[in-house]
Amino acid sequence: MAILTLLTDFGTDDYYVGAVKGTVLRLAPGSLLVDLSHDLPAGDVEGASFLLAAAAPSFAAGTVHLAVVDPGVGSERRILVAAARSQLWVAPDNGLLTPLLDDARVWAVERRDLFLDAPGSTFHGRDRFAPVAAFLLRGGDPAELGGAVEAPVRLQLAPPRRSAHRLVGRVAHVDRFGNLVTDIPAAWLGARRHETRIGAHSTRRTAGYYAELAPGEAAVIPGSLGTLELSLNGEDLARRWGVGRGDRVEVALEGEGPRQKL
Amino acid sequence: MAILTLLTDFGTDDYYVGAVKGTVLRLAPGSLLVDLSHDLPAGDVEGASFLLAAAAPSFAAGTVHLAVVDPGVGSERRILVAAARSQLWVAPDNGLLTPLLDDARVWAVERRDLFLDAPGSTFHGRDRFAPVAAFLLRGGDPAELGGAVEAPVRLQLAPPRRSAHRLVGRVAHVDRFGNLVTDIPAAWLGARRHETRIGAHSTRRTAGYYAELAPGEAAVIPGSLGTLELSLNGEDLARRWGVGRGDRVEVALEGEGPRQKL
């Protein structure tokens, strides 16, 4: 059974998600739909990009991902289909697919015959994205959808960087528990001593999991995406420190390097 | 595979939705369940009526819709089953099905043998609506459920009206982005010049989609349900203007009528 994941900023208190699902199931009966989230802040392309890249590796090869966070709906922005990591991806050309573009083949949808003849130009999720996803779920060839795209829009996010004594990155995501997910690979720190700083706050503690920590004790933890996270045990560190997505993270490395165990 | 949509005011942080789904799947195994929404304000029959009518056309013929927003649960209010638009509908007799009643055959469920023998009279979603939906999902004939209903309860909503120089309607829905969805058919305005007013606020701008608009510029946009919407680009117009569902919308038409292009 073909699987489609859905990621939008449509919310769950409106008819938008239902209309997209009804359209997909009408055009590709028997598809299995899995919600990633519909609760992204309106227009939060970067947040969508993060969640999609984080969830997708858990899904089987052949999964189709549909992500509609699309402030440019109705305009001439393109609808992209990408083949990457043995999965297919459908999203507006606004940077949402940035994390996988390096290894992707990308096409811009030109098959207007697939689009629904429906009122208005404000609901491409139902009228354009859903039929394109259904085409792929029915086994359609993405190369038949339109021409190859050489330079899709990309989010301009500076990658993390490292030197002998310092790692610098950013808070890539704040989760619902208030954990600060950074973009710094956990392998860069390894077992070295460190002082990790965000704004006026810092910690020298490393932990493997939350329950190790004393109340109020912030720590760096190797996270579930392979990057460093900063966390408290049972408390919201983002709120405690007043930190949000995009804030700079700086890790001062101490000692001789990875061979030194704590 | 038979499809059931679900629309309730049960919220997603309780056991109610799970119990309804478990019951349906126990009594009609293999059904495909699709959530429309469970986040309606408690008892918001009008909101449920709007969302259901808006989402349903996207679903295939044969889909069963179950809508339980039911402040009269446990009382003698009837449970209705309707056949309309090649789909089946199950809801309390409280006006929820109003938008489709003109073209529907409607029955009141009298088959108490279908109801579950469960504690209390406060959870008909699980104990009565779910088994009725399962009966339909198994291919049961709605006419076997009870007698025909001549005068189901209807919401008393004044329809939009038009004259040569004026369109009058109401805000039928405020979506999560703060767009004001009216009940005025977009075809009534066409390409005419206008001044559209809600309370103390007004706009003369027409647009096709959000991204056309300058910051802070409100416009009338042909919406995805075939009616006029009022919107800002990337901002919440409902909040900006202090407008809510039910507010009166008045469109003063200018010029000679539909032949005049803007």
Add this chain to the structure above:
Amino acid sequence: MAILTLLTDFGTDDYYVGAVKGTVLRLAPGSLLVDLSHDLPAGDVEGASFLLAAAAPSFAAGTVHLAVVDPGVGSERRILVAAARSQLWVAPDNGLLTPLLDDARVWAVERRDLFLDAPGSTFHGRDRFAPVAAFLLRGGDPAELGGAVEAPVRLQLAPPRRSAHRLVGRVAHVDRFGNLVTDIPAAWLGARRHETRIGAHSTRRTAGYYAELAPGEAAVIPGSLGTLELSLNGEDLARRWGVGRGDRVEVALEGEGPRQKL
């Protein structure tokens, strides 16, 4: 088709639920996933325990329930699998399964070969619980997962008690409508006169359903779980009375006992 219910405190605005579902579907293709809730307050084991026990009886025999509210993730707390009530249950050993333990066979998962080799120790939902659930959904024998557990962790909740003239219990749950769900069996009250008190508030009214009640009139209602509930009609009693989960409920019985009808 094997059914898996999911109950977590992961929220619906992150990638966590999607990653769990993707993993289950990758390892046990064709499974039918049903969300109970993902909106529990972070770490609310007692709330999870209540919702799971409340929803599960509606599901068919053979259903697998996966509940991950797990503040001890990463530590040495065990992962339990239980067989009870003709269904299977997967949860951390933190009391979440308390309501069904009296009649359950319970095992602690020791099959580390099932666990995923994934970064970090903070997302056992994806890396350990999901593969264990998939093992069961594929028809695996729970006894092959590890040794029997004699004394799983239990929540310490005093059971309700009764005497000739008094019933005493607690508010076990506040639902989204503000109904106060107690743990006192409705059969203990039957049709007797009573004065039911929570803190400084009380009512002598009994009702069968909400719509019987005049505005502002609180009543005891036999609830959908077989226990007494306290409710207003169309209003939030929990807020009105300032009552929350765990608050003491005292029912003073009047008259001669159950043979006396109101």
